[in-house]
Amino acid sequence: MNKISRKGFLKIAAAAAMSGVTAGALAACNSASSSTASGAAGQYIPGTYEGTAEGISSTVKVTMTFSDSAVTDVVVDTSGETASFGAAAADELREQLLSAGSAEIDGVSGSTITSDAVMKAAKSCYAQAKGEAVVSSVQLPTGDTNDWLGKEPDIDEAAITETVDTDILIVGAGNGGMFAAAYAAKNGLNFRVIEQNANVQDTRHWYGAIDSAAAKAAGEQPADRAKLLSEISRYASGKCDQRVVKTWINESAAMHDFMRSILEDKYGWVCDFTSGSEATWPAENAEHNTDYLFPVQEHNYMASERESGLARNELLLQYIQELGYDVDFKTSLAKLEKNSEGRITGIIAQSTEDDHFIRYNANKGVLLACGGFPGNPYMMEQLDPLGTSVTTACSYSPADKGYGIRAAVWAGANLDKEAAPMLFDRGIVAPGVDAGYVDSDSAFGGKAFPGNIRQYNPGTQPFLKVNRNGERFANESSPYNDIVYAAAHQPGRVYAQICDANILEDAKRFHTIGCSAQTRNGGEKYIQGKMDEAIEAGALFKCDTLDELADKMGFTGAAKDTFLATVERYNELYDKQNDEDFGKPAYRLSAIRTAPFYGCWLGASLLTTEQGIAINEKGQALDNNNQPMEGLYITGDMSGSFFANNYPCLMAGVAMGRTLTFAMKAVKQMAGLDNA
Template sequence: MMEAIENGISRRGFLGLGAVATAVAGMGLAGCAPQTTAESSKADASGENDAASGIPSWLGEEPVIDESEIGETVETGVLIVGAGNAGMACAASCSDLGLDFMVCEKNGAVEAARGFIGLVNTHCTRDAGVEVDEMKLLNEISRYASFKNNQAVAKTWIRESAEVLDWLDGIMEPLGLKATLCTHEHLGDGGTDYYIPCISHVYVANPDVAPGSDLEAAGSIDFPVDWSRNAHLEEYIKEAGHEVSFGCRLVKIEREENGRVTGAIFETDSGYKRVNASLGVALCTGGYAANPAMVRALNPILTQCITGNAYTPSTTGDGIKAGIWAGGVLESEPAPMIFNRGMVMPGVNAGYTDDSETATFNGTIGQNGIGSQPFMKVSRRGKRFANESTPYDDVCFAATNQEGGVWCMVFDANAPADVKRFATIGCSTGGMWMVNFDSVDEWIEGISSMMAADVEPIMRADTLDELADKLGFAGEDKENFLAECEHYNEMFDAQKDDEFGKEAYRLSELRTPPFYGAWFGGSLLTTLQGLRIDEDMRVLDANRKPIEGLFAAGDCSGSMFSGNYPELLVASACGRTVTFGRHIARYLAGDLD
C-alpha cells in the first residue's frame, strides 16, 4: 500500500540537500471537531480552505478507516511515532525505565542524528570552567520569541538537559565516544548585545577529549564528530529485546469521544495496522518542511528567501495533522530554522521550482558552510542591505526585501585568516574548514567533491572588476558593487561599519587577489511550529487543557520557539528535542521529582 524509504536519512552536514515544505499564518488552528463560530474564524485565517468544510486545504479531513480494513491490532504501553532524535531518546528511556513500548517509523531506517546537542550546565560545562546563567538563558530564548513561547516549557529543557548528558554517557562511552562542550568567547554579535552561552555538546570518537573544545578544534576537518546517536540508541534497545517497526506511516490518532487517546492507525505494506497504547502516544514525527502546501500556507515568507533544500525529505507534517485531528492546536506563528548557506548560481531566485505539491526549492547545489561567515554581502543591485554578523536567518529575512531573495558574498585571498578572526559559533564553524588549507583555491578543490552539482558556483578573478562580471553585475549595478567594495575597505581601515554597525573584528579587506564571490539564499532545515504542549509535553486542546494520553516532542511540538530559531543559542533545538523525548518516558514512568 505504501513505499517506505529504505535508506537512512543523511545527516544535515556541512553541505546538504533535502526535499520540500509548506504552511499558513494566522490564529492557532484547533482540531477539527465541531467548531464554534470563533473557532471557525481561526481556521479560516490559517490558509486556503475547502469551500464546503471550512478546513484548510493542507490539513484536509481526518481519514475514516473502516474496521474491516484493519488487518492487525497490536497492544503496547507507550506508542512512539517516529524514530528520530526525540523518538529514539524516548524509546531508549522507556527501555531503561521498564516501560512497555513500541516505535513506529514510516521510513526504512532511523533518522541520522543531529550531532550537536544544546544542554545546560552539564558535567562538561562544569569541568570546562563554564557556567550558564539559567534565568538569563530563559529570558533570552523568550526574547527571541517575543515571549510568545511558553516559559514553563523552556524551563523543562533548561533544568533537565544536564541529566540527559549523564544518561547518554552511559550508552555512548562504552562505544568509545565521549562528550565535549564547544567553548567560545562570549562575544556579542550583530552590532548589539546577545547572550551567547556555551551549551553545544557533541560526542566524539576520542575518549581522551577534554571537557571543553574550542571553536577552531570543533571546526577542524579532523574533529571526529559522531553523527550516529540514533543508530546507537536503536542498537541499545535491540539489546534489551526491542526493535523499531519500520514502514509504518501514521494515518490517524484514535481517541475516545472527547476523552483519552487510545492509540493510532498506521498504513503498512500489508495494510492498516492499529496500535493500542495503554499509557499514551508520543508524537515524534518532525516538522513540515518537506510539505510545500503547509509551507506556502503557514510560512509564506520562506517562498521569498529559500533556495536550499536541507530538510529531511520525510518531514511532511504527518504528526502535526494527526494531532490537530485529535483535538490539538497548532502554534499560531511559524518558527523556521533557516541557515544562510543555500548556494546557487548567478541568476537563480529564491522560491519553489513550481506550484506543485512535490516542488522543491530552486537551489540544486546544496549548503556551503562558508555562507554563514560575515563577509560582505550585497544584493543584485550591488549594495549591502543588512548587517552580515547576525543569526543565520536574519540576512535571509532581510533578503526578502531584495530582488530574487538572494545575495552575493565576496572575499579575497586572506579569507582563511579572516574566518579564524571572525570566530563564529555553532555549525557555522564548518566555514572554519578553510583554515585547514594553505589557500582559498585549495579549500575550493577540497570541497568540490562534496558539492551536489556539476557547476562551479564560487567565482574567482584577479580583479574586482572581473569578479563583478563573473557574478553577473552589469551597468549601474556593477558600478554600485565596485563602489561598495571600495567603501568596505575604507570601513575596514577605520575599523567602523558606518552602514549597518557590524563589529569591527568582523570587517575584512577586499584588496588581495585572487578575489572570490558566490550567490546564496536561505537553506531550510526544519520547521519548529508544532502542536502546543505544556511542560510535560502533553498536547493541549483549544482550551489549553491537556489531551489525556497524547504527547509531542521535537519539531512536531511547539511552545518553545516563535518567529525564528535562536541560532546563537547553539543546538538548543536538538537539545530540547532529546530532552523532551526523554521527559515523556520519565513522566509516564513516574520518574520525575
C-alpha cells in the same frame, strides 16, 4: 490483507471519497471493448472501476474496465502532472496496463513517481474487480495550494486487520523517538516504536544541555539560567511558554547523564563539549550585542560516530535491540484514536509494504516524534510564506512532511500560530536564480528549492553582502537567519557575498560560533573543498579582478558601477575600522583588495521547521483551549511552545537539547517515573 464483503468495501470507498483515503470510486458499467489482458473466467466482477494515487503534483486517476476474465479498457489520467514528464507518459502507461494483465508494469523512464502512482491506482482497480479492498496511503494527498491540512481519514473497522496492545507507543524513530525508546528500554517498560521508513532517521549530532556533567568537568561556571530564559523568550518575541523553556534548562543535564550512560559508559564513546573561548563571542562583540546573543553549552559524539561507523540513532537502535526491543519499520501513522472522554488511546497505522491497517492501543500514552514539515511544500507555502520565499536550498530530511502535525491537529491539538523555520544563510545558487520554489518533476509535491548544494558553510561568514543592484543593505554580522530575512526586501530575495584571497584569515578573526565555526576550524583543506564544490557547480566565481568578478556575478550597467563603488566604500570602512553605514563591529570588517576575488549568490538553506503542536512543561499536547490532551505527548520539531519567528541558531544545540529532554520527560510522565 483480509478480504471483506462487497458492502464493506463500498463503505470504505465512500468514506475514502470524503476523507482523502484513496480507495477508488466504484461504478458498475459493462464493457464493450475487446479483451487484451486475460485471466480465468469468473476471476473479476464485470464493471468499470477507478483508482487514484498521488503523483508528482496531482492526483493520478486510472479507470479500468473488466469482463469476468479480462481487462477490456484502460484510461490513464495524468493531466495534472508536469507536462513534459508525467503527463506525457499517460499513453505508454495505458498500453502497458492493457497488455500486462496486472498492475505490475515497467513504467516510463524519467516519470518514476507518476508511474508508481499509476501502478498503485491500477492495483486498487484490480482489487475492486476481485471484490477485495485495497486502500492506498491515507497520508496522501497532503493537501494542495488551498488546504495543507486535508481531512482526517475515516477508516472502516473492517479494514483494520491487526491489533497491537502496549503501554507506551512512540511514533517516529528519529532523534526524539530513539532517545525515548532507549529510556523506556532501560527502565524495562512495555512500549512499541513505529517508523514509516525502513530505517532510523538522520541524527542531529549537536545538542545543548545546561550545567551538565561535561560542563562541570570542563570547569564551566553555572549558567545564568534567568538570563538564558529571558533571551530565549526575547528571541521569540515573548511568544513562547517560559515554563516549557524552563523544563529544558532545568532537566537537560539529567538528559545528558542518561545519554552519557549509554554512549560513554556502555559503548566507550567520547563527548566533545564546546566551551570556553571556542563558544564565546569575542570581547569586541560585547560592545554591540552580547545581550542579544547567548551561547549555550554544546555536546556531540561525532568523533566516536566516525570511528564506530554508527550514527547516534543507529547505536540507540542497537541498544534497545540488545534489551529485547525493536522498531516496527515501514509502519506509518494514519490517525490518532480517542475515547468518549477525549483521551488519546492509541493510533491507527498503515503498513507501507502492503497497505494493511494496524490498530495500536497505548494504555499509558502516545508520544509523537514525527518531525517538522520542511519536506512538504503545501505546508511550507501556507504556514510559512516568508521563510519559503527566501529559501534557495535545503538540508532537511525529505521524510519530514508534517504527517504527525496533521494527525494531532485532526485530533484537536493546538498548532502554534507563528512560523519558526531553521534557516541557515548558506543556500548558494547560480547568478540570476531567485529564492523560492521551482517546479521539479522528481520532488514531492512537484516543487523543490533550486540550490544543488545543501549548505555552503562559508556563506555564514560576515563578509560584504550586496543585492542585485550592487548595494549593501544590512549589517552582515548577525544570526544566520537575519541576513536572509533582510534579503526578503531585495530583488530576487537573494544576495551576493564578496571576499578576497584572505578568506581563511578573515574567518579566523571573525570567530563565528556554532556550526559556522567549521569554516575557521576546518582550515585550508576544509574551506578549499567547499569552494571547489561550489565552483564546479557554477555557483562560486574566482577571478583576478573585481571587474571580472562583477561580470561573472551578472552585474551589468548601473548595477555593475554601483557594485564596484560599494566594494570601494567597504574598503574605506575597513581602513577606518568603523562601519559608519550599518554598525558592524570593526573586527568583522574585511578588506577586498587581494586577488583572487570570490563571489557567490546566496539565500537560505532550510534545515527544519520548529512550528509545532503546543505543549505544556510536561510535554503533553494542548488542545485549542490550551488544556492538556490526556494520553498525548509531543517532542522534537513537531512540538511547539518553545520557538517563534525563527530558530535562535547562535544558541548552539538548543533545539536538539529540547528534543531529547522532552523525549525523556514524556516517557517519565507516561510511566509514572517523574517525581518533579
